[in-house]
Amino acid sequence: MNELLESLVELIRRTSAEIPDDVNRALVTALENERKGSIAESALKIVERNIELAKRKSQPICQDTGSILFYVDAPIGLDQVAFEETAREAVRRATAKGYLRQNSVDSITGENDGTNVGPGSPAVHFHQHRGDALEVRLVLKGGGCENVGAQYSLPLEKLKANRDLDGCRKVILDAVLQAQGKGCGPGILGVCIGGDRATGYEWSKKQFLRFLDDRNPDPRLDELEQDILRTANELGIGPMGFGGKTTLLGVKIGAANRVPASFFVSVSYMCWAYRRQGVELGAAGAIQRWLY
Amino acid sequence: MKELIAPFNEAQVRALKVGDEVAITGVVFTGRDAVHKYLHEGGQLPPGVSLRDGIIYHCGPVVMKEPDGSWKVTAAGPTTSIREEPYQGQIIRDFGLRGVIGKGGMGERTLAACKEHGCVYLHAVGGAAQVLAECVRRVRNVYFLEKFGSPEAIWELEVERLPAVVTMDSHGGSLHRDVMSASSAALAERL
Numbered sequence: 291m292n293e294l295l296e297s298l299v300e301l302i303r304r305t306s307a308e309i310p311d312d313v314n315r316a317l318v319t320a321l322e323n324e325r326k327g328s329i330a331e332s333a334l335k336i337v338e339r340n341i342e343l344a345k346r347k348s349q350p351i352c353q354d355t356g357s358i359l360f361y362v363d364a365p366i367g368l369d370q371v372a373f374e375e376t377a378r379e380a381v382r383r384a385t386a387k388g389y390l391r392q393n394s395v396d397s398i399t400g401e402n403d404g405t406n407v408g409p410g411s412p413a414v415h416f417h418q419h420r421g422d423a424l425e426v427r428l429v430l431k432g433g434g435c436e437n438v439g440a441q442y443s444l445p446l447e448k449l450k451a452n453r454d455l456d457g458c459r460k461v462i463l464d465a466v467l468q469a470q471g472k473g474c475g476p477g478i479l480g481v482c483i484g485g486d487r488a489t490g491y492e493w494s495k496k497q498f499l500r501f502l503d504d505r506n507p508d509p510r511l512d513e514l515e516q517d518i519l520r521t522a523n524e525l526g527i528g529p530m531g532f533g534g535k536t537t538l539l540g541v542k543i544g545a546a547n548r549v550p551a552s553f554f555v556s557v558s559y560m561c562w563a564y565r566r567q568g569v570e571l572g573a574a575g576a577i578q579r580w581l582y
Numbered sequence: 583m584k585e586l587i588a589p590f591n592e593a594q595v596r597a598l599k600v601g602d603e604v605a606i607t608g609v610v611f612t613g614r615d616a617v618h619k620y621l622h623e624g625g626q627l628p629p630g631v632s633l634r635d636g637i638i639y640h641c642g643p644v645v646m647k648e649p650d651g652s653w654k655v656t657a658a659g660p661t662t663s664i665r666e667e668p669y670q671g672q673i674i675r676d677f678g679l680r681g682v683i684g685k686g687g688m689g690e691r692t693l694a695a696c697k698e699h700g701c702v703y704l705h706a707v708g709g710a711a712q713v714l715a716e717c718v719r720r721v722r723n724v725y726f727l728e729k730f731g732s733p734e735a736i737w738e739l740e741v742e743r744l745p746a747v748v749t750m751d752s753h754g755g756s757l758h759r760d761v762m763s764a765s766s767a768a769l770a771e772r773l
Contacts, residue, residue, distance in 0.1 A: 329747050332603060336707040336745060343712035353644050353657035353711040353733075388656055391644045392732050400616070402731035434662045434686070434708060450773075460773055467769050470762060472662055472686035474708035521772050525765040530707060531687065532747060533761050563709035 294373075294575030298380035298426070301577075302358075303389045305428045305567040306350045309341050310582040312502040313478075313539070313564040317341070320476055320529070320536040330534025337529070337562060348389075352474075352563040354432035355390040358412035361427040361499060361568075366418050374414050378407045390430075415492075425581065427499055427568035435473035435561040439494075440465045441487060444553040453553045455514060458483050465557040466522045466538065471531015474561035478502065478540045479518070482556045485546035490556035497542035498560055499568075501582070506543065515541040529562075539564075583745075590635050590680040592700040598748045600755035604704065605743040609722065610637040610683065614661050616734040617726070621677070622669040628725040631736060633677040637704075640666065640684035642733030644711070645721065653721035655739065657711035660685040663703070671695035687749055687758030696752050703750035705757075717744040 451457035480497030506512035528534025568581030588608020644657035663684030685708035
């Protein structure tokens with residue numbers, strides 16, 4: 291097996307079986323904050339035990355191993371066709387090893403060929419840069435949380451949401467309210483203000499590549515992120531929607547330009563089983579370091 | 583923690599209230615989107631499967647075949663239940679279910695069926711695939727594996743002390759309705 295293939299299989303294994311440190315720290319804090327003896331505390335204790343078990347047994351944290359999203363930052367000259375072929379083979383092998391569930395279904399026939407490889411699966415997003423580093427990030431996003439994502443078009447009279455940051459705040463909090471526990475909270479929001487419908491959702495998901503404890507360099511978005519996190523955690527939705535203090539672990543917001551006629555706010559919800567990892571690869575494809 | 587041990591019966595289920603934490607021991611059958619749609623459209627359960635006084639688990643497990651031909655569940659958390667809302671009430675009534683394990687809760691029609699027929703909704707911790715897989719002692723059988731694929735098949739599982747919370751009981755109580763209503767009011771004060 292060539293080195294790149296081996297590295298990508300290992301990236302998939304680790305992403306599926308191990309929660310990144312930044313997310314784990316946030317979950318530990320959430321557990322400490324919940325009222326002792328509450329259902330919320332029981333739920334987070336199960337989450338904590340689950341994280342330990344998955345890591346020890348090298349098995350999926352969650353059985354819904356999700357949509358497979360690769361983000362590749364590559365130097366100019368990388369053979370993207372060859373890379374994508376290798377990524378598809380890595381997905382096949384990781385599925386055969388049980389790191390990924392047989393999770394990809396033909397949308398027309400409903401058939402599942404058991405490989406996880408098909409049109410759009412895995413999704414590979416390439417981004418070229420002028421440096422030398424080849425970085426590959428992977429997000430496995432389960433269907434439960436994907437289903438509670440929402441896209442709003444402003445103005446939205448029903449929520450009294452205008453085309454300004456306060457309007458954005460209203461619709462983002464509405465997404466949290468509508469999601470309740472159905473996205474396997476405590477969750478993490480990735481949001482994009484602006485863009486068209488497709489890039490809006492795409493950019494909202496790219497927010498999940500940020501560290502959970504980072505701060506937004508744009509002070510207006512930073513303030514909005516902190517406000518939504520604080521407000522959401524005052525709503526009492528809690529882990530799994532059982533009621534409790536921790537509804538969200540983090541909020542990450544980006545902004546893209548829009549055309550004057552459109553004003554979309556796209557909200558992606560990530561479950562507590564926040565499966566996101568990354569590697570920097572050497573020239574031959576070997577893993578040089580882990581990014582999270 | 584209340585023990586909920588097979589054989590499940592109406593009295594056992596009627597004694598449960600919203601907020602009770604339970605540990606489930608006995609046989610459960612997995613069933614999710616494809617199975618619910620199939621039963622709703624008049625499909626018959628395969629020979630050997632009876633849901634009467636039983637529990638259905640909204641779950642699409644990761645199951646590996648062992649060298650000796652037996653099955654091993656390696657991940658088995660709940661899937662989102664609300665997708666089965668159009669079908670669940672009818673299936674509770676027609677097949678005599680006593681419990682539905684899933685996540686995220688269900689709606690008014692399922693709640694009404696729980697009250698009328700003596701059934702509860704048992705919320706497992708979503709994403710806790712390993713903790714819940716550890717509770718699976720044995721895979722007794724699998725049905726519709728070819729027809730629906732592995733995640734959507736009916737897996738007959740023996741579970742031991744599978745943890746869940748009663749979030750919809752057989753008396754019309756729903757934690758989901760209560761939390762939705764309280765959180766809506768809390769948000770209205772903060773807009």
